Amino acid sequence: MKLPTFLLCAASLLCCSAATVSAQDFVHSPAFATPAPAVAPAAVQPVPERNVPTVAVMASFPEELAAIEQVMVPDPSALVATKINGIEFKTAEIKGRRYVFFLTGMSLVNAAMNTQLALDKFNVSAVFFSGIAGGIDPSLHPGDVVIPAHWAYHGETVYLNETAPGKFALPGWYRQKGKNFGMIFPDHVTVIREGMDKWEQLPSFPADEKLLAAAQKAMTTLPPLKLGDRICKVAFGGAGVSGTVFCDNAEYRKWVFEEWKAVCLDMESTGIAQVCWENKKPLLIVRGLSDLAGGQTGENQMEQNLKAAADNSAAVLTQILQNLEPVAAP
Secondary structure, eight states: OOOOOHHOOOHHHHHHHHHHHHHHHHTHHHHHHSSSOOOOOOOOOOOOOOOSSEEHHHHSSHHHHHHHHHHHOOSSSEEEEEETEEEEEEEEEEETTTEEEEOOOOSSHHHHHHHHHHHHHSSSEEEEEEEEEEEEEETTTOEEEEEESSEEEOOOOEEHHHHTTTOOOOOTTTOOOSBBBBTTOOEEEEEETTTEEEEEEEEEEOOOHHHHHHHHGGGGGGGEETTTTTEEEEOOEEEEOOOOOOOOOHHHHHHHHHHEEEEEESSSOOOOOOHHHTTTEEEEEEEEEEEOOOOOOOOOOOHHHHHHHHHHHHHHHHHHHTTTOOOOOO
């Protein structure tokens, strides 16, 4: 029996999701089982005083954070570590500014939970993230770096029954937000924060406009970025999307680009962006493209390009931070 196209697509996505567990497991994947570049352990100290304004710099897994620290903190002994709820937060004074570096962990819940933990324990004035992502915009290539203007959930969706070919039964409460991908219909996320009287639906969460402008200005003196012999570029604007799935599917990638005009897809950023929106904290997320999220011919190249993509992202973030004006805590 020939299965409908949307079921084949859904099955493909479920297979990708199942593969993600092993592909992103530190024990079973060669990329993540390989120890991150050596960084000397930081001295363990109590949590720094909360009255010190601190810039949070985060990544989702060790290779990403090591790339940042090796550029920003040449002397590892300058880092002072504190463990809170199992998360190691490393602080350092760099050119008169206090930073805290830490891993959020992979996927949305870890990223959101540990971003909130940092905001609760430190006097965070701004939040920055550097890491890798899958490229969605067909004009971009592995090694390129993207800095999206806003972040959406591609997995905030409604799964519906097909009642006839191409026809689906929409629940009475659901108002279609965009083009569906087979049985998958996009939706907005329901949110509330201080100053709001009721829950509302939002399609996405913004990067900070001032930080975006500062980042664009800082790029004028950025040394060339490379992946192999290719000169890579830095792209600003557009949407980034996140979900709890490692995407390596060409048709889904095409739908995400058409629906959100997305430049990249990852597993953490929108959760971080929502927490920063909730807490009214300035945010900027930088992502180096390690792969094409299914747009390639043959096997996904994430593992082969991981280090170069993480290094390019870290170089861009470092350039931004080195040229950043003081950021006052809200």
